Amino acid sequence: MSGDGLLVAVDSRVHRVPAQVKLVALFVFVLAVVSTPAPVFWAFGLYAAMLVAAVVVAKLPVHVVSRRLAVETPFIVFALLLPFVATGPRIDVLGLELSQSGVLGAWNVLAKGTLGVVAAILLSATTAPRDLLAGLERLRLPATLVAILSFMIRYLSVVSDDLHRMRIARESRGYAGGRVGHLKAVAGGVGGLFVRSFERGERVHLAMRSRGYTGRMPLLSQAGAVRSQWLEGLTISLLAVLIAVMARVVGL
Amino acid sequence: MSGPAIHVERLVFAYPDGRQALFGVDFTVEHGERVALLGPNGAGKTTLVLHLNGILGSVAGGTGSGGIQIGGTGLHREHLAVIRRKVGLVFQDPDDQLFMPTVRDDVAFGPANLGLRGAELDERVHEALVQVGMQDHADLAPHHLSFGQRRRVAVATVLAMRPEVLVLDEPSSNLDPAARRELADILSELDVTLLMITHDLPYALQLCERSLLMDDGRIVADGKTRDLLGDAELMSAHRLELPYGFDPLSVSGPER
Numbered sequence: 363m364s365g366d367g368l369l370v371a372v373d374s375r376v377h378r379v380p381a382q383v384k385l386v387a388l389f390v391f392v393l394a395v396v397s398t399p400a401p402v403f404w405a406f407g408l409y410a411a412m413l414v415a416a417v418v419v420a421k422l423p424v425h426v427v428s429r430r431l432a433v434e435t436p437f438i439v440f441a442l443l444l445p446f447v448a449t450g451p452r453i454d455v456l457g458l459e460l461s462q463s464g465v466l467g468a469w470n471v472l473a474k475g476t477l478g479v480v481a482a483i484l485l486s487a488t489t490a491p492r493d494l495l496a497g498l499e500r501l502r503l504p505a506t507l508v509a510i511l512s513f514m515i516r517y518l519s520v521v522s523d524d525l526h527r528m529r530i531a532r533e534s535r536g537y538a539g540g541r542v543g544h545l546k547a548v549a550g551g552v553g554g555l556f557v558r559s560f561e562r563g564e565r566v567h568l569a570m571r572s573r574g575y576t577g578r579m580p581l582l583s584q585a586g587a588v589r590s591q592w593l594e595g596l597t598i599s600l601l602a603v604l605i606a607v608m609a610r611v612v613g614l
Numbered sequence: 615m616s617g618p619a620i621h622v623e624r625l626v627f628a629y630p631d632g633r634q635a636l637f638g639v640d641f642t643v644e645h646g647e648r649v650a651l652l653g654p655n656g657a658g659k660t661t662l663v664l665h666l667n668g669i670l671g672s673v674a675g676g677t678g679s680g681g682i683q684i685g686g687t688g689l690h691r692e693h694l695a696v697i698r699r700k701v702g703l704v705f706q707d708p709d710d711q712l713f714m715p716t717v718r719d720d721v722a723f724g725p726a727n728l729g730l731r732g733a734e735l736d737e738r739v740h741e742a743l744v745q746v747g748m749q750d751h752a753d754l755a756p757h758h759l760s761f762g763q764r765r766r767v768a769v770a771t772v773l774a775m776r777p778e779v780l781v782l783d784e785p786s787s788n789l790d791p792a793a794r795r796e797l798a799d800i801l802s803e804l805d806v807t808l809l810m811i812t813h814d815l816p817y818a819l820q821l822c823e824r825s826l827l828m829d830d831g832r833i834v835a836d837g838k839t840r841d842l843l844g845d846a847e848l849m850s851a852h853r854l855e856l857p858y859g860f861d862p863l864s865v866s867g868p869e870r
Contacts, residue, residue: 491715491755492715492716492719492755495715512714512715513713515715516712516713516714516715516755516756516757517709517713519757520709520757562709562710565705565707565710566710566713568664568669568705568710569703569705569710569711569713570713570723571669571698572667572669572698572701572702572703572705573698573723573724573727573771573772573775574695574698574699574724574727574728574775575723575727576695576727580719580722580723580726580727582715582719
């Protein structure tokens, strides 16, 4: 994981789309999906089909996408609980008495959540962290926020290495506290880690000032995206908006 | 280019917590000289070095007195940008120095702050990376490099600003012998004034003809590296020890 973030390093049409286009595409796609009424099942089918097509074009291995879908687990648990706890008219499914609005609610969470997560996986797996930062910068995200994100990406591996070393040091001195004792040690370790990271921050700031930093980070990005790249990148999102509008107009 | 590369006069400094680190430091380094700054831990070496580009000291709003001139330019608040371009500081931990997403961005950080843009900036970055032999790694993230490679990139980030004085804090620490030798090859090829803090005494002898010995916030000896390392009494009085079996009189140094 300490590699190039979540990037799957293959060359594909999706990988070559500029990062800012992909960011806008993701945002528009998610908005379209979220604004689609839950009972319009065919719309969600179309969304899913388009995403699958994009995953295939991006040459992403299926097992990578399915493994990363695991981040959705808490939402799935919540969604599966809904039919049992919601109130209202009841329906009978496989001998279980479930709430009708609960079933629809669960479908709503599951479908929209999964589509959003797959779209986000598509973005993160086809864009290197640095390109993502450059894209955010081109989209006029404040420079300070881009700098904070960039430091986070850079120092995540350094800090996690620190944490790893502290755990090894603890365990090699025979530490074997119970569950509570372990939590206590971890809390102490996090405090130490915070102090260490704070000191590192000071040193990094010194290093930046030594090289003439006066409060403005140099720009990361080079060229902007041309019209054809915007069109290519936004194809799926624009289709999704069209579907969402149709789902609203045509109704059930 | 008038005046010596570094001229430090009666430099005194105390940290905000009251601990005094420098008690009147005087020394001069001429252009093109290579000087090692030796001394035990806590002698004030790093504190002194952080004064040379105005990170610490009265210019930075701290408590202290004394004067510093770099290439004839006095260290005052209005000259800070010029001084920081002239003095390139390489920190001990390359992870502190390399903070951008890729090697290329990092080496470009200094020159970009100097106002370079476009092709000129790319050229400067390439030139600095070639100087340390890292031009093939420009697009990698710093955490994908070995420690020795990161140290070399850290040197490149400073070289890209074309400094007149290169100041290194423990350049050979944590390097394996091959990386240590590679760095020595690079440093000895550079055409700059060099000031190098080190505990690695053979390294000091190999690269620097002259040495300053610092202890308790003062310069206690200033002379040829070989003479200093050969003075057993001086060495033991300031907690300096040569590696086992190393005789400073028996190896060749940079002097001609």
